[in-house]
Amino acid sequence: MILMQTKAMFIDAYRELNAKKLFWITMMLTVVFSLALATIGIDESGVSFLWFKIGFLPLNTDIITAKQFYLAAFSYLGIGIWLTWIATILAIISTSGIIPDLVTEGVIECMLAKPISRVRLFLTKYSTGLMFVALQVAAFSVVSMLVIWIRGGYLEPRILLAIPIVVCFYSFLYSVTAFIGLISKSTMTAMLITGLFWGMIFVINLGENIVITFEESTRLYVQEREERIDLARSNTIKLLERQNPADEEYEPSEDEILKMNPFLTNFQIELENDRKDLRTLGVWSSSIFAVKTILPKTAETIDLLNRNLIADDALMGDESEDEPIIDPQSDIDIDQSELNRNVTERFRERSIAWILGTSFLFEGVLLGLCCWIFARRDF
C-alpha cells in the first residue's frame, strides 16, 4: 500500500504541475535554452552563431576542443545561469504552494483521514515538490547531451550528473520553503522568505569569495616580500663581506646590515603589516567558513558538476595571456593566474562530504522540525 499511495501522490503532483501554465512555460523555456546551445558552433576558424561568425571571440578548435567548448557552455550558461538562477526562481514560484496547499482546510482532513502516517504524508508531498525540478533539469540535461553529441561529436553521459546535483541544490532551498510554508500556511510568505534566505547565502558566498581572494593575494604579497627581503639581505651581506676582504670569518651584525641597507627596515615593516593583514583575513575567512558550515552550500553543490565536467586547466585559462597585477604601493607583482588557481584550490579543497554532508544535515534538521510540527499539529 505504501507504494500505491506514493505513486498516487506523485501522479497527483504531476497533474497539479500539468495544470499550471508556469510549469509548461518553464519546460518550454528549458528546452529552448538547451536547443540554443545547438545554434553555437566552433571550428578551426572560430566561433559561430547560426550561420554567422563571431569575430570578437578569440576561440577556435586549436585553442579549445569542441567537446570542451560545449561542456563549458553547458556548465557556465546552462547550469550557471539557467538552472541555477532563472529556472530555480521559476521552480520556487511553482512549488512554494505545495505545502501550504496541503495544510489548507478541506484538503488536509481528507489526507489525514487516510491510512498514511503524517510523517510519510509530509515527506512524500515534499518529494513531489522536487519532482518539478527533476523533470526540468532532466529535460535540460538530456536535450543538452544530445545537442553536444550532434554538434560536438561527443556523447558525454556525465552531463546527466546535473540531474541529482541540481535536485540536491534545489532541495536545500526547498526545505526552507517547506518549513516556512508549513508554519505560515502562506505561499507568498514561503516564497519571499526562501528568496531572502537564498539572497543571504548568495551574499555570504560573495563575501567569502572576496575575503579569500584578498587573503590569497596577501599571501602572495607576503611570499614575494619574503623572497625580496631574503634577496636584499643576502646582497647586503655580500656587499659587506666584499668591504672586509681581510677577514674570512667576518659575519655582519644585524645593525651593520640595516645600516648598509636602510630599506630593509621598511621592507620588514611592510612584511609585518602584510602578515598582520593575512592573519586578520584568515580569521575572517575562518568565521565565514564556520557560518557556512551550518548553512546549505548551494554554490559549492553546483560547482560539483564543474569539478566533474570541466578540467581544471580549462577553468583557469592560459597563464601566459594574463596581465600581472601591479601593486602601486610596493611595486610587487602578483600573478593573476596563480591567484585564480589558489582561490579555486581553496574552494575545491573542500571535500564533497563537507559540501553535501553539512548541507544535507541542514536540510535534515529542517525536515525533522517540519515532521515534528506536522505530526503534532491539529488541523
Place this chain on the structure above:
Amino acid sequence: MEAVIDVQGVEKMYRRKVHALRGVDLRVGSGEIFGLLGPNGAGKSTLVKVLLTVIRATKCQGTLLGSTVGDKSVLRQVGYLPEHHNFPKYLTSKQLLRHFGAMSGVERAQRNRKADELLEVVGMKDWANAKLGSYSKGMRQRVGLAQALMNDPKLIILDEPTDGVDPIGRKDIREILTHLKDEGRTVFLNSHLLSELEMVCDRVAIMVHGLVRQQGTIEELTDGQSGFAVRATAPISEDLRTQISSKLVGIDPIATDDPTELVFATGDAEKVQPAIDTLRSGGMSIQAFGFRRPSLEELFVKAVQEHPDGARPGAQRKGARS
C-alpha cells in the same frame, strides 16, 4: 449490537485554554445511521476529527471499528467527507475518486470499476471527465460523497453531506444513505439540518458545549414528551385545568406554551376523553385532537436551552460555568 464507535471521556483542550470536548461518551452501533447534532461550536467536528486522527485528543479512551482510536490502519475501512472540503480543481471527478481510492489502499482494477460505479450512483456519470473546477457546490458534494465510498468502508462519516445540495439531490443522498445502511454499513452524520436527520437516523446524539447531553433513538429521546394533545378554540382557564387534572389521575400533563392546548403523556386516546368532556361541559369547543411527538428540532432547542452557554458560538473556555 456491535459498536463501531465506542469512546469514553474524550477531551480536547486547545492551547490549555479552549475546552472543545469535555469528556464525550459516545456509542454508535454497527449498521445504523447515527446523527450527531449540536449548535455551532458544540464540538461536533472536533469529535469527528479526533476519531479520524486529524486532531489529537487531550484524553481519549475507546475504539473505532474495534481498534484503538488513533490507529491509522483502521482508517482503511472508514470513508470521510469533511464539511468544508476543498478537492483539487485540476482533477476530474474520476481522477479524484481514483486518487482517494489509491490513498485508501484500493487496488487499481477495483478503483477503476468502483469510480465508474459510484459516479453513476451519485448521478455524476455524465460529468466523470469534467474538471471539478467547473462543478456547482451540489455537484462537488455528490462527488465528495462518492469519494467517501471508494474504499467500500464499513463506517462512513459525513459532515454536512447535504450542504449546498438541492431538494432532489438531498432526496438522492437520503436514498443512498438508506441503501448503505441496508448493505450493513454504519453511517455517522454530522448535520445542522435536523429534518434531514430525522428522516434517516436510527439514533441521534445531541451535543452541547463539548458534551453529549442526550443520546438514543428518537423514540427514546421523546419518551415522556409525546402524547395526546387537545386544543380548544380559546385559552383554557385554570379552573378547567384543575378539573381535568382531578379526572385524569395517573396521566402526567406535558408542559406547553400554548394556553389553548393540553398535552397528556399517554399513547391511549381513550384515557384522554374525560378531558375533552370536561372542556365541552365547560362551554369550550375542541379545535383539534391528536397524538403529538416533539420534533428533533424541538428536542434540540430544548437541549440547548437547558445549557444556555451551549447556544453561544465557539467552544467554552476553561473555567467557565458548564
